[in-house]
Amino acid sequence: MSVLVFIDHADGHIKKASLEALSYGAALAAKTDGTAEGIILGTVNEELAALGKYGVKKVYQVKNESLNHLDAQVFTKVIAEAVSSTGSKIIVFSNNLSGKAIAPRLSARLKAGLVAGAVALPDTSNGFVVKKNVFSGKAFANISVSTDIKIIAINPNSYPVSAGDGTAEIADLAINVDPFKVKTVSVSKSSGEVPLTEAEIVVSGGRGLKGPENWGMVEELAKLLHAATACSRPVADSHWRPHNEHVGQTGIAIAPNLYIAIGISGAIQHLAGVNRSKVIVVINKDPEAPFFKAADYGIVGDAFEVVPKMIEAVKKLKGVA
Amino acid sequence: MKILVCISKTPDTTAKIAFTDNNKKFAADGVQWIINPYDEWYALVRAIELKEKDPSTVLHLVTVAGADADPIIRKALALGGDEAIRVNTDSHDSFFIASQIASVAKQGGYDIVFTGKETIDYNGSSVGGMVAELLDLPYISLATKFELNGTAATVTREIEGGEETDEASLPLVVSCQKGMAEQRIPNMKGIMGARTKPLKVVEPAATEALTTIVSFETPPAKAGVKLVPADNPAELIRLLHEETKLI
Numbered sequence: 001m002s003v004l005v006f007i008d009h010a011d012g013h014i015k016k017a018s019l020e021a022l023s024y025g026a027a028l029a030a031k032t033d034g035t036a037e038g039i040i041l042g043t044v045n046e047e048l049a050a051l052g053k054y055g056v057k058k059v060y061q062v063k064n065e066s067l068n069h070l071d072a073q074v075f076t077k078v079i080a081e082a083v084s085s086t087g088s089k090i091i092v093f094s095n096n097l098s099g100k101a102i103a104p105r106l107s108a109r110l111k112a113g114l115v116a117g118a119v120a121l122p123d124t125s126n127g128f129v130v131k132k133n134v135f136s137g138k139a140f141a142n143i144s145v146s147t148d149i150k151i152i153a154i155n156p157n158s159y160p161v162s163a164g165d166g167t168a169e170i171a172d173l174a175i176n177v178d179p180f181k182v183k184t185v186s187v188s189k190s191s192g193e194v195p196l197t198e199a200e201i202v203v204s205g206g207r208g209l210k211g212p213e214n215w216g217m218v219e220e221l222a223k224l225l226h227a228a229t230a231c232s233r234p235v236a237d238s239h240w241r242p243h244n245e246h247v248g249q250t251g252i253a254i255a256p257n258l259y260i261a262i263g264i265s266g267a268i269q270h271l272a273g274v275n276r277s278k279v280i281v282v283i284n285k286d287p288e289a290p291f292f293k294a295a296d297y298g299i300v301g302d303a304f305e306v307v308p309k310m311i312e313a314v315k316k317l318k319g320v321a
Numbered sequence: 322m323k324i325l326v327c328i329s330k331t332p333d334t335t336a337k338i339a340f341t342d343n344n345k346k347f348a349a350d351g352v353q354w355i356i357n358p359y360d361e362w363y364a365l366v367r368a369i370e371l372k373e374k375d376p377s378t379v380l381h382l383v384t385v386a387g388a389d390a391d392p393i394i395r396k397a398l399a400l401g402g403d404e405a406i407r408v409n410t411d412s413h414d415s416f417f418i419a420s421q422i423a424s425v426a427k428q429g430g431y432d433i434v435f436t437g438k439e440t441i442d443y444n445g446s447s448v449g450g451m452v453a454e455l456l457d458l459p460y461i462s463l464a465t466k467f468e469l470n471g472t473a474a475t476v477t478r479e480i481e482g483g484e485e486t487d488e489a490s491l492p493l494v495v496s497c498q499k500g501m502a503e504q505r506i507p508n509m510k511g512i513m514g515a516r517t518k519p520l521k522v523v524e525p526a527a528t529e530a531l532t533t534i535v536s537f538e539t540p541p542a543k544a545g546v547k548l549v550p551a552d553n554p555a556e557l558i559r560l561l562h563e564e565t566k567l568i
Contacts, residue, residue, distance in 0.1 A: 010481060072450060072460045095446075097480055101462040104450030108416060113531035116415075116445045129535055136441050138338040142535040181459040182489045187480070195482025201567065225568055243499055244465075244479070249334050249441060250358050251499055258567040269334045272441070275540075279565050281557065282546070292546050297560060301551025313558035314568070 001034040004088035005056060006079065008098045009068075012045035016198060017094035017156045019054055024159045025092040026055025028121055028152075034089070038168070039082050041075060042067035052168035054161070060086070060173045070098055071180040076105040081175050083110065083149065095153035096197065103153045113145035119158040136249055136272035155276070156197065157255040196245065199228035201258045202277075204247060206232040208263020208284060208303055212240035217307045218262060224314045230254070232264045248273035263303045266291020283307065322378040324368045325431040327422055327452070328360040328397050330390045331442045340537040347442075347537070356393050359437025359498060361400070366502035367467055368435055369401035379403055381429060385421045387411050391520065398515035399507035405520045413443060414530035419451030424526040426456055432472070432491040438463050438498040449496035459489050465500030 005025035008018045022038060029036035038051055038059040048059045062078055079102065083091060091106065093099035095117050107114035115130040119140065123129045127144050130152055134141045189195075196202065203222040205215060215229075222229045229245060236246035247254050249269035255276035262283045264270060271294055274280065282295040285302050292298050299306050314320075332338070333353040341348045356365075365382070372378040382397050382405040384390055394405045408421040426434055434456075439446035446462075453460030465484065466477035472491045477484050479498065507515075549557040561568045 015481065072462065073453070073458075076454060097463055097478075100446045101450060101460065104415065104419075104445075104447035105454040105460065107447070107531065108419060108451040108454035111416075111531065114415065114445075114447060115532065116447050131538075132444075134443050134537070135332075135338045136444060138539070139340070140538040140540065141443075142538070144533045144535045145531070146533075147531050182461060182487045184485055185475075185488050186486045187483065188485075189480075189483030193482070198481055244484070246499060250362065258561070258565065272334065279561075279567060281561070292548075294543060295546040296543065296565075297549065297557060298546045299549050299551050299554060299557060306551060306554050309554040310558055313555035316555075317558060317562055317568070 001029070001032040001089040002087060003029040003034055003036040003090045003092060004083060004086060005036060005038045005092045006099070006102070007038045007040040007051070007059070008094060008096065009040065009042065009044045014044060014046055015094070015096065016161070017096040019161045020156065020159050021092050021094040021154055022051060022054035022056055023162045024121070024154050028090060028092065029055070031121060032124060037086065037088070039079065039173070041078060048170050049167045052166035053163045055164070055166065056168050058169045058171060060171050062173050062175050062177070064177045066177060066180060069180070069184045070101060071182040072101040072105050073182070074178050074180055075102050076109055077178060078175050079106055080109050082173055085173070089149055091149070091151045093151070093153040095155045099153045103151055107151050110149050111147060112149035112151050113147040114151040114153065115143045115145060116153040118152045118154045122152070133276065136253065137275040138272065155255060157257070194226060194228040196228040196230055196247070196252060197254060199254070199256050201225045201227035201260070202230050202254060202256045203227045203260045203262070204230035204232070204264060205235060205262050206264030207234045214304070215241070217311065221260070221307060221311050221314065224311065224318065224320065232270050261291055262307060264291060265289045266294060322371070322375060323429060323431045324371065324378060324380050324433045324435065325426055325429060326360070326365050326368045326380065326382050326402065327434065327436040327448065328365065328382055328384050328394070329357040329437070329440045330354050330384065330386055330393045331357040331440050334358065334441065338539070340539070344536045344538065354393060356397050357437050357440045359439060359441070361397065362504040363497035363499065363501040364435035364437050365397060365400060365402070366505050367497060370502060371469060372401065381406060381431070383408070383422055383425050385410060385412065385418045394520055395515050396507065398518045398520070399511040400505055401511070402518070404518055407520060407522050408525050409522050410525040412530060413534055414532050415443075415445045415447040416451055416532070417528055417530040419448045419455060420528040421525050422448065423452050423455035425523070426452065434494045436494070436496045438496045446496070449494055453494035456494065458492050458494050460494045461487055461489065462496045464495050464497050467495060467497070467501060
């Protein structure tokens with residue numbers, strides 16, 4: 001089936017989550033004897049033809065600079081028109097923040113079944129069944145989509161980026177862009193740091209660190225590992241750290257390759273936000289901390305003694321003085 | 322000003338997640354049900370704050386569920402809101418649910434529709450966007466702040482690595498997350514008052530679901546933690562480097 005992948009970008013660069021979506025879309029097309037194409041709204045400072053190495057044959061671009069900001073209503077209309085002109089049958093998004101804004105609207109507009117939070121390629125042996133995360137990472141559901149057009153939003157960090165050779169053909173799509181009803185007035189980004197939801201490694205601190213003045217070692221370890229920093233709910237609620245660092249059931253759910261939890265006991269609500277991490281490391285002085293049951297590696301010990309030694313070891317490994 | 326808040330019934334955050342009927346159904350026996358935390362703590366409480374600021378605001382709640390959701394709706398009404406509407410049907414398809422909410426919203430002519438950013442059971446994060454599309458309204462997702470000045474809304478939403486502040490005119494659909502408001506506990510006056518607030522039950526509009534759940538799976542159990550002695554953190558770093566190859 002013909003697959004169309006939505007390519008998301010910010011600050012002139014294509015997001016890693018979209019490279020995953022492109023790789024997923026290409027594998028899906030290969031599996032269903034179709035071709036994979038991409039669509040990008042707005043403009044970037046990257047060579048779009050190079051996206052061919054992720055397996056897309058063609059990239060459609062709607063070159064309108066107003067589309068460098070997101071208005072889900074306008075984006076949906078543009079993508080819906082592109083779907084009808086390209087005849088695509090499966091639309092793939094990353095289930096990142098933009099995907100969550102656009103994919104549901106597109107689903108309702110096209111009456112196309114949506115699987116949001118997919119974690120694997122569909123099983124096409126009997127219909128079209130896609131596995132997705134449910135119950136905040138505590139289970140999976142297999143969802144059957146029977147509509148003619150199907151939409152899959154793949155969870156970030158669930159499908160590996162696979163790059164080979166190839167060049168994509170670039171085609172300009174002339175689609176009328178409606179005036180925005182949502183106007184962006186300001187954007188603030190924490191500069192120089194790794195965004196939490198995109199980070200491959202996350203270093204996180206809990207109440208065991210006793211106070212905000214002790215976060216220096218968390219930040220230092222994170223910096224050395226090129227990691228993002230996070231925290232547990234009590235830490236955010238006590239205003240030791242900003243609320244946008246709170247991971248857990250009611251905060252942000254993340255799925256990094258490596259999650260290092262320091263002084264976090266691992267309440268079930270916290271686990272719900274991090275249990276999709278590939279490898280979990282727990283540092284806690286309480287051997288009974290429930291987090292050890294969910295961990296891959298652990299140290300039962302005092303964070304104030306263990307973490308500085310970890311920092312030393314990482315510095316040695318990376319050859320940093 | 323008329324505000325509609327969408328609420329959903331979900332298992333308690335500490336509920337055991339298991340399945341019955343050949344892994345086709347969630348094992349609901351003995352499960353405590355709560356208002357989906359994102360709907361309650363953020364969407365509903367922010368709407369209540371707006372009503373407290375402008376008491377002429379009409380605040381309605383809507384849920385798409387069977388009669389077993391009534392205790393949850395009463396609990397929501399105990400926090401605030403003038404009346405609740407329950408669309409009497411059970412479904413796990415976001416489009417079906419969104420269509421029901423859109424139908425209620427169309428009849429009510431609301432200025433703002435608030436949803437939580439997702440439910441903690443099906444994690445679709447889809448209903449808000451679908452409702453917005455069905456109503457042909459602007460949609461701001463994953464909002465962390467919402468301010469109103471007449472009919473102009475200033476909304477802050479999460480973006481990768483930061484925040485973006487947007488402006489839009491009402492009517493508007495907004496999905497809410499942490500930052501919007503602080504959790505509240507219903508007081509006795511609210512609980513007593515909720516008993517007599519109207520809870521209207523309406524039958525579902527004719528719509529087809531776009532997806533069906535075939536089965537559930539639970540993830541394979543972890544192999545167990547590999548403990549490293551506390552006096553040798555360098556060994557942990559070596560394992561992470563050599564075994565996992567992640568650092």
